[in-house]
Amino acid sequence: MATVERLPGPRGNWLLGSLPAIRQDMLGFFETCQREYGDAAYFRVGQRRSMLLSHPDDIEQVLVTDNKKFIKNFALSFFLRPLLGNGLLINEGQDWLRQRRLIQPTFARPRLEHYSQAMVDLTQRMLSTWQNGDERDLAREMMQLTMAIAGKTLLGVDVGGRYQQVVECLESVMRDFLARFRSPLPIPYWFPTFGNWRLKRTIRRLDAVLQQMIDERRTAIEGQGEIPGDFLSLLITARDETDGKPLSNQQLRDEVMTMFLAGHETTANALSWTWYLLGQHPEEQQRVRQEVDNVLAGRVPTPADVPRLMHCERVIKEAMRLYPPAYVVGRRCEEDCTIGEHFIPAMTNVLMCQWLVHRDERWFDEPAEFIPNRWTSEFSHSLPKYAYFPFGGGPRACIGNHFAMLEGVLVLALMAQRVELELIDREPLPIMPAITLRPGKPVDMRVQLRA
Numbered sequence: 001m002a003t004v005e006r007l008p009g010p011r012g013n014w015l016l017g018s019l020p021a022i023r024q025d026m027l028g029f030f031e032t033c034q035r036e037y038g039d040a041a042y043f044r045v046g047q048r049r050s051m052l053l054s055h056p057d058d059i060e061q062v063l064v065t066d067n068k069k070f071i072k073n074f075a076l077s078f079f080l081r082p083l084l085g086n087g088l089l090i091n092e093g094q095d096w097l098r099q100r101r102l103i104q105p106t107f108a109r110p111r112l113e114h115y116s117q118a119m120v121d122l123t124q125r126m127l128s129t130w131q132n133g134d135e136r137d138l139a140r141e142m143m144q145l146t147m148a149i150a151g152k153t154l155l156g157v158d159v160g161g162r163y164q165q166v167v168e169c170l171e172s173v174m175r176d177f178l179a180r181f182r183s184p185l186p187i188p189y190w191f192p193t194f195g196n197w198r199l200k201r202t203i204r205r206l207d208a209v210l211q212q213m214i215d216e217r218r219t220a221i222e223g224q225g226e227i228p229g230d231f232l233s234l235l236i237t238a239r240d241e242t243d244g245k246p247l248s249n250q251q252l253r254d255e256v257m258t259m260f261l262a263g264h265e266t267t268a269n270a271l272s273w274t275w276y277l278l279g280q281h282p283e284e285q286q287r288v289r290q291e292v293d294n295v296l297a298g299r300v301p302t303p304a305d306v307p308r309l310m311h312c313e314r315v316i317k318e319a320m321r322l323y324p325p326a327y328v329v330g331r332r333c334e335e336d337c338t339i340g341e342h343f344i345p346a347m348t349n350v351l352m353c354q355w356l357v358h359r360d361e362r363w364f365d366e367p368a369e370f371i372p373n374r375w376t377s378e379f380s381h382s383l384p385k386y387a388y389f390p391f392g393g394g395p396r397a398c399i400g401n402h403f404a405m406l407e408g409v410l411v412l413a414l415m416a417q418r419v420e421l422e423l424i425d426r427e428p429l430p431i432m433p434a435i436t437l438r439p440g441k442p443v444d445m446r447v448q449l450r451a
């Protein structure tokens with residue numbers, strides 16, 4: 001077994017390790033690691049030992065088979081804990097399991113069907129304001145749309161009033177997160193900087209709005225005895241199966257915040273990248289239109305149509321292969337362990353990068369090309385399971401997976417039914433790997449309304 005010092009990987013700076021290289025170009029750094037050191041590359045981020053695992057079988061072992069040996073990666077908590085508290089995304093152990101069991105039913109099929117109405121209504125509302133010849137930034141439009149959908153389905157609020165307050169706070173919080181994320185040295189939340197002071201102030205404002213919403217919803221449910229179908233109401237009435245207890249106000253706040261954040265930005269990015277790719281490939285856009293016209297014949301789509309909107313689904317899958325909104329997942333092993341043939345010393349952060357694995361030519365022919373039709377069911381079945389994992393995997397896989405795919409297909413189908421979109425600037429779009437993989441500049445497209 002290799003000694004810790006000899007494990008293969010870039011040595012980096014004596015103090016900061018590979019942090020400067022990661023800060024400069026994270027995806028480029030991962031690519032170099034895999035090219036030069038293969039499927040397991042070891043490096044330091046500051047003094048924290050880290051490694052990049054790039055073989056699907058090893059990834060499966062970490063996320064699924066041996067998941068109990070790992071906890072979630074510290075970086076996610078470092079950035080998100082101030083906002084998400086002990087929400088499902090970053091909690092651990094028995095508390096996490098209890099939360100997951102409690103929340104899972106709110107994502108069951110009948111609930112998704114209920115949420116789909118808001119997805120359709122809000123997309124129609126967006127499209128009704130679009131005119132022939134408009135130039136629209138699709139990244140911005142998709143962010144606003146998925147936020148409005150999250151507001152309605154998760155919090156039960158309509159655009160305007162309260163919703164606006166939540167959105168303004170969240171946008172400000174996300175700007176501060178981005179600044180923290182990009183700063184050359186990781187700044188802890190307790191450190192007295194102006195940015196941290198502003199972040200704390202905004203989170204306090206956000207908490208106050210959410211608390212008001214929770215209180216009002218509680219009163220309404222108690223008064224009417226009728227439970228509205230949004231996520232918050234379902235959580236307020238949910239009871240733990242072992243002790244019958246409801247969630248505390250603090251837990252409710254953390255879960256709602258988690259879902260709101262995890263649920264809109266990822267889907268917005270998936271749709272923005274999808275439209276960018278469809279703008280670059282008008283023939284694929286035409287195929288989507290054809291399918292939508294055949295299947296819907298001018299009707300508004302419902303969840304029952306989704307299995308027949310196969311090409312829409314393939315387009316989104318392929319867009320998430322090339323531009324996975326969650327582009328890296330991380331775990332930390334608490335004890336020495338061996339994954340595949342690789343020794344992993346205790347307390348190593350293990351990173352698994354969707355961006356890299358999804359573009360590996362061992363699994364995908366012409367990996368850099370946008371080919372939705374590669375996703376035949378034979379191809380999907382022949383693929384190693386973790387060669388494609390946009391939603392992660394194992395017990396901590398994305399709880400909103402089906403919600404996101406339903407939303408993606410319904411929004412894409414409705415848009416393709418009503419408009420054609422032409423990319424204004426055909427230059428490659430820069431990529432911004434922040435908490436999610438965002439387009440690095442506006443995705444400006446020209447609107448042509450369909451007859």
Ligand code: HEM
Binds near residue numbers: 259270329
């Ligand atoms: C295209 C859209 C989405 C993508 C690509 C995505 C991706 C992911 C990934 C990769 C994970 C696993 C992270 C890890 O293992 O460390 C995850 C977890 C999670 N996602 Fe998503 N997600 C999406 C949409 C959503 C939606 C719509 C919701 C909720 C409405 C959501 C809520 C969550 C939550 C709560 C977790 C944590 C689950 C747990 O740890 O038990 N996500 N997501």
